[in-house]
Amino acid sequence: METARRQWIYAWLMLSPAMVLLITFTHYPAVQTIVNSFYSTPRGRRKAVWIGLDNYQTLLLDDVFWKVLANNFWYAVWTIPLSIILSLAMALWVNDKLRGRGFLRMAYFTPTVLPLIAVANIWLFFYTPGFGLIDQIRGLFGLPEQNWMGSPDTALYSMIAVAVWKEAGFFMIFYLAALQTIPPSLREAADIEGASRWYYFRRVLFPLLMPTTLFVSINAVINSFRLVDHIFVMTEGGPNNASSLLLFYIYEVAFDYWDTAYAATLTVVMIAVLILLAIGQFFLFDRRVHYK
């Protein structure tokens, strides 16, 4: 009896440092956000009042919200598979024995080391119509100049390209690490059996990389909501919200418009979406992942 109680106290004491931090910086703000979404925005001259679901009603009628949600969907649909396929391809290539391998690995990893703001400034120069790098190259072939960031048709895809460029190198590192742990005997056995390279990849390598793919894809999903820094530098969500994403819109509402209650409402939606995606991924993928 006495020992059992002492064990409880121990357990709580051991847990408390982590719990205090988690509750103060994660759980309390999350709960507060949900509470705030049911109140009006406090202004100096007017206190916050309970308005129930009014903010959610505004949200349903807010065409900018639906637009950024759709943008975010397309942003995810393109960046996740593209960055995963690209990173896997790069990892397979630099895993082979070839000359200048160290240099290649470094080159692929560089975008990850650079801060996204710096990356955005580099790409700003690439995209600039007229004297930007891309247009200078197009000019050599006599193609007309193209306003990549300034046209609603291409603005979002310009942002997607930057995100993929930034992410692929980071994911490559995980694939590379996973590839190094795969014993060469599997490859030799496959060669003896006469399996083609593609068959070996499809039936041996890829299934063995599945835990890494799960990890990378969860990261990619989170990043597709999180990576918005370059939008601040490059397009500020424009033109006409064509390149605005959910997190960017939340920032705009909270710190440009100072409508904190509505920003809280948008945050609740974003958290809900992220939770759903995470649950879905674990249930869907987990069955197909073979851990050793």
Add this chain to the structure above:
Amino acid sequence: MFANLLKTASAAAIATVATAHMSFAVDLEFYFPVAVGGAAADTIEQLTAEYSEANPDVNITAIYAGSYSDAGQKALTAARGGNPPQLSVLLSTQMFALIDEDVIVPFDDYLSDEEKADWIGGFYPSFMENSQTGGNTYGIPFQRSTPVLYWNKEAFKAAGLDPETAPANWDEMVEMGKALTLKDDSGNVTQWGVRIPSAGFPYWLFQGLSTPAGAILANSDGNKVNFNDPKVVEALEYLVALSKEHGVMQPGSIEWGPTPKAFFEGETAMMWTTTGNLTNVRNNAPFDFGVAMLPAKERRGAPTGGGNFYLFKDSTDEQKDAAVDFVQWITAPEQAATWSIATGYIAPRAEAWETEKMKAYTADFPPALVARDQLEFAVAELSTFENGKVTQAFNDALAAAIAGEMSAKEALDEAQAKAERILKPYQ
């Protein structure tokens, strides 16, 4: 005897307290943003140091707070946390938001009637449009600008135009623009006629079109807008036509950042941008250039822009008095002239232009006078309650029309409806 002694003692004590009080310096914090870079931050620090030297009883700390929007966020966050700066330079368009948050006080309470008449009355009236509401003065113009047209005289000469004459009206701008737009053999444009940057916040330069067209976008109480006035539609149709119909401007939305560079590199023969770039262009343009007022339609017209001094509420009366004194000092002719010459911002009072320094500067560099002369035709920059949202609705409409997603009329009708919804609680 004893009573006398006591009296003397207390008198001495009071005297000590009084002197001690005198030597108590007033601490002031002052946030300032830098929008165009260059000499602005250095000049502010130099001026502040000069003031501190002359007024040892005031400790003034000038804090660089980033861009305009960063500075606005920092000041508001600090004010909400109960620890605001006593003084800050923030966008003139934030006046209604700051009033709504109840964090600023009018300058009037800390000025005598005489000062109100002479000092407040001495600023250019077009700058005061964004600084006063409901009969009170909440902002003191400081870092103020207005857009002007810069033109490349060499490109004008090469196109067979008079290099000394800028377009005076809308039709001339199109005509000259056509002469100035050059194409290579494969039909790609190598030099555009004109560049009006529109990315991010198109509304500001657009006011350089809507004002000449004869429209005023918002009322002075900041609770009504006029976005779908036929004159505003006309102005937007003209802006769209510059690219779509006349082919004298790059299509799509145009970035602000690379605009001066595009001008220097001959990518465009004319550009519209703030006078805050004047010193930059003077130092970096590899050709002879001119500066002109924006072209006219029904009338001449342009918005003003930039930052005002605001006085924050949460501070002692001594601090507020000292803050007002500092603002009076830094907007006085000599200081305003130094500031204006270093940055290209417009000295906000006529007296500053009468100083020897300023006369020497404008004699050497007459383009500096263009912006000041344009003030006569200038109007308030778009500013309302819930300014961020209302302006964004307008920006979105402009962007949609520029991109060709909607007609000017449709887009502006939609913006007007949105703005009316947002402003309803303030009417």
